[in-house]
Amino acid sequence: MAPKQRPANRRVTRSLKGKRPVSVKPAQRAVAPASGKLGVMLVGLGAVATTFIAGVENVRRGNGRPIGSLAELGTVRLGRRTEGRAPRLRKFVPLARLDDLVFTAWDPIPDDAYKSAKVAGVLEPQHIEPIADFLKSVVPMPAVFDQQYVKRLHGTNVKQGATKRELAEQLREDIRAFKERARCDRLVMIWCASTEVFISPGPAHRTLKAFERGMDQNHPAIAPSMLYAWAALRENVPFANGAPNLTVDTPALQELARERHVPIAGKDFKTGQTMMKTVISPMLKARMLGLSGWYSTNILGNRDGEVLDDPESFKTKEESKLGVLEHILQPSLYPELYGKVYHKVRINYYPPRGDNKEGWDNIDIFGWLGYPMQIKVDFLCRDSILAAPIVLDLVLFMDLAQRAKLGGIQEWLSFYFKSPMAAPALNAEHDLFIQHTKLKNTLRWLMGEQQITHLGVEYYDYYEKA
Numbered sequence: 001m002a003p004k005q006r007p008a009n010r011r012v013t014r015s016l017k018g019k020r021p022v023s024v025k026p027a028q029r030a031v032a033p034a035s036g037k038l039g040v041m042l043v044g045l046g047a048v049a050t051t052f053i054a055g056v057e058n059v060r061r062g063n064g065r066p067i068g069s070l071a072e073l074g075t076v077r078l079g080r081r082t083e084g085r086a087p088r089l090r091k092f093v094p095l096a097r098l099d100d101l102v103f104t105a106w107d108p109i110p111d112d113a114y115k116s117a118k119v120a121g122v123l124e125p126q127h128i129e130p131i132a133d134f135l136k137s138v139v140p141m142p143a144v145f146d147q148q149y150v151k152r153l154h155g156t157n158v159k160q161g162a163t164k165r166e167l168a169e170q171l172r173e174d175i176r177a178f179k180e181r182a183r184c185d186r187l188v189m190i191w192c193a194s195t196e197v198f199i200s201p202g203p204a205h206r207t208l209k210a211f212e213r214g215m216d217q218n219h220p221a222i223a224p225s226m227l228y229a230w231a232a233l234r235e236n237v238p239f240a241n242g243a244p245n246l247t248v249d250t251p252a253l254q255e256l257a258r259e260r261h262v263p264i265a266g267k268d269f270k271t272g273q274t275m276m277k278t279v280i281s282p283m284l285k286a287r288m289l290g291l292s293g294w295y296s297t298n299i300l301g302n303r304d305g306e307v308l309d310d311p312e313s314f315k316t317k318e319e320s321k322l323g324v325l326e327h328i329l330q331p332s333l334y335p336e337l338y339g340k341v342y343h344k345v346r347i348n349y350y351p352p353r354g355d356n357k358e359g360w361d362n363i364d365i366f367g368w369l370g371y372p373m374q375i376k377v378d379f380l381c382r383d384s385i386l387a388a389p390i391v392l393d394l395v396l397f398m399d400l401a402q403r404a405k406l407g408g409i410q411e412w413l414s415f416y417f418k419s420p421m422a423a424p425a426l427n428a429e430h431d432l433f434i435q436h437t438k439l440k441n442t443l444r445w446l447m448g449e450q451q452i453t454h455l456g457v458e459y460y461d462y463y464e465k466a
């Protein structure tokens with residue numbers, strides 16, 4: 001594993017000069033109330049999107065619980081441990097109610113949410129049939145789709161336009177029309193569509209001007225996902241990216257997000273194997289245990305697996321999955337422990353398993369005096385069952401961010417992503433529990449509450465004597 005850490009903190013601190021103190025003072029800003037309807041615009045109406053929509057509707061009808069959603073089930077400790085204050089997160093911050101969510105989607109495959117949920121094969125009939133009419137009412141709008149960027153799909157429900165700008169303008173019209181039709185007060189857009197082929201950041205992504213010129217000239221480095229993101233930002237709609245595509249993680253679209261004060265977040269929902277990785281590797285580092293190799297392999301048989309069977313889409317996913325260990329283990333700081341890690345990730349398309357993925361990890365570690373040991377993980381997870389609550393939380397928190405006027409990158413939502421976006425001078429934080437603390441501290445900061453440092457000396461005699 002090549003030590004690719006960013007330069008030392010001194011340089012980072014210098015480049016962020018003048019911005020640092022805000023993180024310690026509670027925010028003064030008022031958060032607008034979550035009144036009225038929140039429109040959820042999903043790009044892609046496949047396994048994740050339909051499991052999310054059907055799940056919300058089942059919860060609304062009392063036919064299931066939103067397990068896995070921090071926003072719905074989590075609490076937040078406030079003040080000292082002796083105060084016993086731990087309100088429900090949703091009581092602490094003003095979040096949209098599930099009853100106020102309305103859905104729409106785009107997809108190049110014309111199946112409505114009912115048919116698509118059945119094809120995905122994630123949910124049992126008991127969670128689909130009673131809400132069949134509701135699901136049938138979610139019919140995908142024609143997508144901006146180009147097979148060049150997702151090789152294994154053949155879409156028929158596709159927009160036509162001479163330039164990428166024209167296509168993106170059609171998306172803007174869709175956004176405005178949905179807002180009016182569904183009588184929404186606010187909107188959020190989440191990319192739940194297929195993983196696009198790997199694109200390196202280039203000149204067309206460097207500035208907003210270059211990007212918009214590229215749209216006019218049909219520049220190949222401008223993928224459909226970027227057009228959705230551009231349209232969302234132009235319409236002041238927060239945009240989160242659940243796939244590893246570059247999409248909004250470019251200077252050009254970050255410039256637009258800052259200019260319009262619209263929240264953005266990404267990339268790639270952190271669900272199964274990578275979630276485990278971001279829990280186990282901080283444990284190894286915390287105990288100063290060494291790592292010599294980490295081999296991860298998966299079998300999955302859903303449409304996502306089929307798309308990822310294409311080497312170009314897999315490369316996008318691979319980059320997202322590989323970065324995690326490097327960032328957490330910091331080989332440049334601990335070369336004797338993590339300087340020579342062999343890290344391999346494989347995804348194998350295996351239709352019989354459908355959405356029920358199986359992920360194996362073989363982890364070769366070493367301890368005291370260099371003695372080798374092994375950890376084996378066999379995670380039989382359900383991809384979309386893990387992803388759906390992440391979509392819900394992102395919908396609710398991105399909307400909160402918008403109402404709190406937090407424009408630009410939402411690093412506090414890195415908890416949900418494999419490849420989190422952060423300010424250009426920063427290394428993104430990957431450790432799941434640091435991300436969790438960051439999220440809750442951001443909410444405390446927003447609501448004017450003290451940060452929790454876990455210092456705790458004040459509970460002991462020596463504190464008085466010091």
Ligand SMILES: NC(=O)c1ccc[n+]([C@@H]2O[C@H](COP(=O)([O-])OP(=O)(O)OC[C@H]3O[C@@H](n4cnc5c(N)ncnc54)[C@H](O)[C@@H]3O)[C@@H](O)[C@H]2O)c1
Pocket residue numbers: 043044045046047048049106107108109120143144145146150153191192193194195224225242243244268269270271272302303304307382383384386387
């Ligand atoms: N499920 C997980 O655990 C998980 C975790 C991380 C990331 N993801 C990512 O989430 C995305 C969705 O996963 P899924 O299992 O629902 O896949 P899926 O294949 O079931 O659904 C994706 C849908 O996106 C549509 N699509 C493709 N290009 C589009 C475009 N340009 N515009 C609109 N729609 C388009 C496809 O037709 C398909 O219906 C994938 O990129 C996947 O890699 C999923």
